[in-house]
Amino acid sequence: MPRAIFLLLILATQSIVAGGQAKEKASSDRPPPAPQFALKDLEGRVAPLKKYRGKIVVINFWATWCAPCLTEIPEFVRLQRSYRNRGLQVIGITYPPVNPARVRRLAVKSRINYPLLFGNRRIAALYGVTNVLPVTIIVGREGRLEGRIDGVTDLEEVKKFLQ
């Protein structure tokens, strides 16, 4: 009888250890959380990332002086229009140096239907945006970094990540 209890104890210990390891493995496989930020938008209001918790957030780092960045803006406008009701939010973050008046003009001209935030080098560096523009970051509903696209992208490439 004591022998049986001893065996049961060993089995229970092993299963607990194995369970813990699996949990640990699962958590290490999960993507890291997206760095938090609170940046001003075109109206000067502060927009934090956590405001969009529960949505899939597509963050686009861009600049008015970056021609490739401008070519993909219509794609993001389409993406926002098509997927807004399915819980997707596109956010544009400018990379410095930035001319606010030019950003505003562009927002009107390109009919940008998503928030544009004035970024800085620190936020860009947190997202690993240091030597390439544009960069698109996909943040999942749980606020984790789910994907990254370096360079000009299109709707199809973003959709792959969304799926």
Next chain:
Amino acid sequence: MKRTKFLAGTFAVLLFIPAGAQAQVKSIRMKLGGHLCSMCSFNIRKAVSLLDFGPKPEEVKITDFYQGLCEFAPKGEKPVRFADLKATLKRAGFKLISAEITVSGKLSHDDSGWWIESVGSGQRFELAGDGPGAEVEKGAAGVDFELVGDWQTGSKSCEKCELIRVRSGKIGDRRSETSDVPFPNANPIGGPFVEEDAAAGMPPAPIRTTTPSLAVYKGGEVTLRYHFMQQHLGDLKVDHHEARLGFSYTPTPRLQFEGEVPYHIYSQGSASAHNSGNVIGWIKYRFYNSLETGGDRQAAIRVGFELPTASKNVVGDPATNGDEFLRRQLLRIDGGLSTHMDAVYSRAKRRFVYGANVEGVMRSEFVGVRMGNEVRLNTDLEYILLPVEYRGPTNELRLILETTYLHKARGRINGEVVPGSSASEYYVAPAIQFAFNPRWVIEGSYQLPVVLNTGPRLLRTDRSVMFGIRFMY
């Protein structure tokens, strides 16, 4: 059985290697327009790599960021298409202004014209021009040929064909420039791109092969400069107005031809005279040329001949009391056939450009008078002040400081040395230059003497102002 399999395998490998190894389209060089920024260059690599024939992104080289020059070697077995390259770059936000392709393959022709067929992809490239000369017809057809030329998709006869306007070619190890190449009607520079952009009202600017500061083009330049100079000799005070019309043409990055035609007006109080000056022709050879983004270097030698074309009969000859030596100075009739020799080194380093040149002028006698031989040492320091973010020579403002040391040997009249006709002078000239776009540049400078050790028979320069306009074609 095993042996048979081994031999068959070896044969298959041998058969495969030559076809795969002969990357027939050896390289594609692109000239891109649009806004280029250092962080955007990744997009060029990405866009090219998305093509069937595109290499890996890291294999696309940005050879000159400021000029938008890029280069890559396409996958040998895939056919290339200019239209696809242009479209993918357009999607990435860049404009493909022109592309130069290097292809090797078999040269052939039929009634429709000449073409080169690459072995690797089996792709056929139509060649622009009516056809080769008789000499080449004997030797070129059917032989291995490597050519370099401007590339585009489509021609009048075949919309889907890839078309090359040949710039240079090589049969075996022998390379020949356009003039030797068997395509007399091929346009070596503008070619298809001129036609393409003609609808936009203006052909694209010529491809600069180094930074704008070093002004090396595959193309040409027309310059009109106006010089105003005040001089004196004792109580005699004179004003000179001079217009200089200059031409240059650069057929290859190494060679440049230049010419200058001056016209001169002299005024002294109410008296004035005008006459044409000596025409000068130059040949410049760049023996050293290192291309690096924001750090080009070049060295060249230049030989020029000044022809005695200055008007002998001047309208309104100045009163010089029979002093022919002074008269020649006033009318800028410098002498007979003169030889100019010049060595120049210049370098761009980010926003700075600096350089120096040494020039010697050997003058000969002209109607009994010979002005003194000259040695000049010029230095040049330039700073590109605008634009703040440099993307090319558009709205580009340069601040320039030029210095000139001039030593003039004594002149002669009827073989006799003219005493007091030598000089050692040193000048400083702050200048400014503004490039509206890659074609149009205006410039101005103000030259002041710093040291004037001038002989009593020579005119002394008090100040000199220059305005100029340049057009690159």
